[in-house]
Amino acid sequence: MDIRQKSAVDAIVIGAGIAGIYALHKLRNELKLEVRGFEKGAGVGGTWFWNRYPGARSDTESYVYRYSFDPETFEGWPWTQKYASQEQMLAYLNAVVDRHGLRPSIQFDTRVTAATFDEQRGVWSVQTSDGAVVEARYLIASVGVLSKLNAPAIAGIDRFEGRQVHTGAWPHDLSLEGKKVGVIGTGSTGVQFIPAAAAVASRLTVFQRSAQYCVPAGSDQVPAEFIQDYRANFDGYWDRLRQTRIACGFAEAAIPAMSVSAEERHRVFEEHWQAGNGFRFMFGTFCDIAIDPAANEAACDFIRGKIAGIVKDPATAARLSPTQAYAKRPVCADGYYETFNRPNVALVDLKANPIVEATARGVRTADGREHELDVLVYATGFECVEGSYREMAIRGRDGALLVDHWGSRPCSYLGISVHGFPNLFMVLGPNSVFSNLAPAIETQVDWIAHLIDRSEQLGQVVIDTDSAAEQDWTGQCEQMAAYTLFPQVKSWIFGANIDGRPNRVLFFFGGLAAYRERLAEIAANGYAGYAFAPAEATILAASNDAVLSPSPWLA
Numbered sequence: 001m002d003i004r005q006k007s008a009v010d011a012i013v014i015g016a017g018i019a020g021i022y023a024l025h026k027l028r029n030e031l032k033l034e035v036r037g038f039e040k041g042a043g044v045g046g047t048w049f050w051n052r053y054p055g056a057r058s059d060t061e062s063y064v065y066r067y068s069f070d071p072e073t074f075e076g077w078p079w080t081q082k083y084a085s086q087e088q089m090l091a092y093l094n095a096v097v098d099r100h101g102l103r104p105s106i107q108f109d110t111r112v113t114a115a116t117f118d119e120q121r122g123v124w125s126v127q128t129s130d131g132a133v134v135e136a137r138y139l140i141a142s143v144g145v146l147s148k149l150n151a152p153a154i155a156g157i158d159r160f161e162g163r164q165v166h167t168g169a170w171p172h173d174l175s176l177e178g179k180k181v182g183v184i185g186t187g188s189t190g191v192q193f194i195p196a197a198a199a200v201a202s203r204l205t206v207f208q209r210s211a212q213y214c215v216p217a218g219s220d221q222v223p224a225e226f227i228q229d230y231r232a233n234f235d236g237y238w239d240r241l242r243q244t245r246i247a248c249g250f251a252e253a254a255i256p257a258m259s260v261s262a263e264e265r266h267r268v269f270e271e272h273w274q275a276g277n278g279f280r281f282m283f284g285t286f287c288d289i290a291i292d293p294a295a296n297e298a299a300c301d302f303i304r305g306k307i308a309g310i311v312k313d314p315a316t317a318a319r320l321s322p323t324q325a326y327a328k329r330p331v332c333a334d335g336y337y338e339t340f341n342r343p344n345v346a347l348v349d350l351k352a353n354p355i356v357e358a359t360a361r362g363v364r365t366a367d368g369r370e371h372e373l374d375v376l377v378y379a380t381g382f383e384c385v386e387g388s389y390r391e392m393a394i395r396g397r398d399g400a401l402l403v404d405h406w407g408s409r410p411c412s413y414l415g416i417s418v419h420g421f422p423n424l425f426m427v428l429g430p431n432s433v434f435s436n437l438a439p440a441i442e443t444q445v446d447w448i449a450h451l452i453d454r455s456e457q458l459g460q461v462v463i464d465t466d467s468a469a470e471q472d473w474t475g476q477c478e479q480m481a482a483y484t485l486f487p488q489v490k491s492w493i494f495g496a497n498i499d500g501r502p503n504r505v506l507f508f509f510g511g512l513a514a515y516r517e518r519l520a521e522i523a524a525n526g527y528a529g530y531a532f533a534p535a536e537a538t539i540l541a542a543s544n545d546a547v548l549s550p551s552p553w554l555a
Contacts, residue, residue, distance in 0.1 A: 002104070009034040011138040011452070012126050014112045014392075017046015019142035019427040019441045021093060022067065024102045026449040027140070031456070036136070037106040038128060044097050044106065046144050048089040051189070052170040053377075055196030056086035059188060059217065059278060059332050063230055064249040065438050066092070068238040073099050075231055082220050114393040115139055117422060122462045122535025124423065137460065138452055141389070142427040142445075145437070148387030150498060151378045152184060157358040166378045167193060178202050180372055182363065184350075185379035186212045187492070191333040193379055198339045205371050206340075207348045207355065207363075210490070211322040213303050217332045218276015242443070245511030247436040248279045257286035257295035269302040278330030279436075290327065290484050300326050310337040319349045327485040329493050384492045385430050385506045386410050396421035406430070409504060411474040413465040413529055414519070416444055422462040425451070431477040433515040434493070434507035443512065447519055454532065461532045469529030478505045 013023045016039035028035040041049045058065045062084045066074050073096050084092070097103050111129040118125060124139040149168050157164070165174060167189045181201040183193060190206075191214045198204045230237055241247050257265055265286075272281045281299070288295045304321045311317035320337060339345055353365045362373035383390070386406065394402040397420045405411075405420065412418050415432025416425055425448040426432075433440050455461050481487055481494075487503055490496040494503040508515060522528050 006034070006036065007133065008123075008135045009036045010136060011035045011140060012112075012124065012134060012136040013037040013140045013142055015039060015046060015142040015144060015147075016041070016044040016097075016106050016108075017048070017142065017144050018067075018093065018438060019144070019445065020044075020046065020140075021097055021102060022069065022441060022445045023140050023142050023427065023448070024105055025069070025100050026445055027138075027452065028102070028105060029100055031449060031453055033138075033452075033456075035105055036134060037102075038110045038112050038126075039106055039108050040111045040129075042108050043090075043094070044103075045090045045093045047146060048086055048093060050168050050170070052086055052172070053167040053189065053193050053196075053379075054176065054200070055192040055194075055333075056167075056170075056189075057083045057192065058089060059083060059192075060436050060438075061249050061277070062222070063237070064241060064247065064436055065089075067096060067438065068234075068442060070096055070099070071234045075234075080222050080224075080227070082222050083217060112392055114395075115424075116393075116395045116399075117397065117424070119397055120535065122423070122460070137423060137462075138455075139424045140427065140448060141394075141424065141429070143388035145385050145428050146382040148383040148391060149378075150381050150383050150387075152355075152380055153499070154355055154363065155357040159360050160358040160362070160373075160376065161360045162362070162373050163375045164378070165375065166380070168382060174375070176201050176375060179374040180362075181205070181375045181377060182207060182371060182373040183377040183379050184355075185209065185381065187379065187381055188329060188331040189381065190379040191331050191336045193377070194345075195333065195335040195339045197377075198342055198345050202344060204342075204345045205348060205373070206345065207350050208319065209350050210324075211320055212331065212336075213300070213322055213326045213328075214336045215273060215278045215281040215303070215330065215332045216276045217334045218274070220334075238439075241439060242516060243513045245435065245513060246279055246283050247439045247512045248277070248283075249436075250277070250280045250284045252283050253285055253287045255286055256288045257292065257298050258288075265298055266302065269299065273302075273306065276332060276334075278332035281332075282326070282330040290486065293325070293485065296325050296327065296485055307337055310341075312341050316340050316347055319347055319352075324489050325485045327489045328491040381492050381497055383498055384495055385428070385432075386495070389429075394421070394424070396424065408502075409474070410506060411470050413470045413473050414444075414447075414515075414522075415508065416448060417463075417465040417470075417530070419465050419467045419470045422464040423455075430506050431474060431508050433512050434509050435512040435515075440512060440515075443516055443519070450523075451527075451530070454527075458532050462535050464531050464533070465529050466531065473508075473529075474505075477508045480509045481505045481507070484509055 010033035011027050013020050024037050027033045062079045114127040116125045123135045126134050149166050177200045180203045182205045184207040186208050268285050272285050282289050289299050307321050308317050353367050355363045357364050362371045364370045390403050410430035412430050415429045427444050496503045
């Protein structure tokens, strides 16, 4: 029988992006479980399926924004570009799916609408948008950090006769050639979209909510000698990567910015500006850009100087120059500031001159001007991390709803498990590690698969985490975030891009190496914070003492 027709399986995976694909492979092909995947889109890829906007590409370098478990597919890939385009990433992920035979296990165009845990039987009952109900012992939510779209509320928007589109749901049939285009947002998507749109639109109006520190992406070609060395030393590259904080493939700085002269700081900043990449500029220049105000301000001054030197109109340059700390997720794009020198590009500062209403022909700003548009683009991001969970009614023990359990303070153990929701495992849930997503995903999926394998060896028991462990981890994440400058600015990495929502901690800022060390410590301490118990029993930590095969996390 086709796995997609079964009403009961061992595990269900929600989502078929980078995380869901690897989870399917790990559980089905390695643990030999019956696994069924549900994907709301018509194909695999997650972010790379939906974000088809002009200019869309990775801003993490290609050789580390990949799977490490599958060197064969990667080795044959034409990855001479430093940053993979959306089309290349989608093709790569499809190749991985087909190489490992995962497509027959995925049901496309299907949303999970609800999931309820049956305490007596230790199974999850999962309801889908087509009305089906499927049961599974394990539920893996790989719904993505950036999945639920966020769009601004504009008065009278129904009057607009042009086309509205969100960059996170870009239609196949939309061309911007020769059109009057407006775009709201200048985050990681906006800085990619704006130069691409300006090159083809008759006029581009950029509605800027917050000025952005944007670093060049840098040379787009990967040297042939590097590719050869990488392929010859694949495992070594990845072993070293996992021992770093951000896991983006560059040497992370160990020197404080204020420990060197002003001339040396400028030289280092210039060197990394020319090399390109936002993460490299923030974490490869000096070790304290994200934590020391003086170091941060030095970086801000350098980038503001670049803006002033690139943008010809002083008033436009001033509006493009941020005044807040350099403490959002770092972004990069080539030609971003240069785009504002084009005669067909205009900048509107929404803080000084907000949009007050939509009209039939465009939008009107507070100064009374009507901006005529054929297309209005929302590059306004997503309800980060927790958004997709708010679209599903997930109920754990005693019928408790997951989003009620979280309230205004999303919590978890390790960004993976939630107290009272046994055998539910999140990939990149609240308070997961802040780093390059690909190795973070592999780390979490490997840990989840290890826990499930342990459960299977114990005899199909349920795995829960205790409240103390959950609260301790959440508290640690909050303390670590407070040590940085990140909470000082309004940013999606704290969920504050959603109107009316205050900053909340959604990431572990200790880095991937420290996160992996923590997992090894947990395994060495008898899986502290976890409990394995029969479905009908209360949590019995004593069952953690069973003799099982060695843990790979202790290797």
